Amino acid sequence: MLEEYSWFWWIVIGLIAGAIAKLIMPGKDPGGCFVTILLGIAGALLAGFLGKAVGWYDEGEGAGFIAAIVGALIILGIYRMVLKKR
Incomplete structure (x- = not known):
């Protein structure tokens, strides 16, 4: 049942x-x-x-909340660099 709502939690955590x-x-x-x-x-x-690539998470285990924020910062930085070059 939890897997049925996993997309919802990805959106909430992503937001x-x-x-x-x-x-x-x-x-x-x-x-x-x-x-x-x-x-x-x-x-x-x-x-x-x-x-997962560096061995912090096992298979099927998602990133932690702080890691998600760090990942979002990285993506935001890349996003801004791409838009700046346009």
């Missing part, structure tokens, strides 16, 4: 992680709330992938 990343790295970014959610979700996925 919160993205919002915190935006507070840590304020600036004018296009996209608003939707992009913030996507950046947070991508950050959580990035943190989980990197954590």
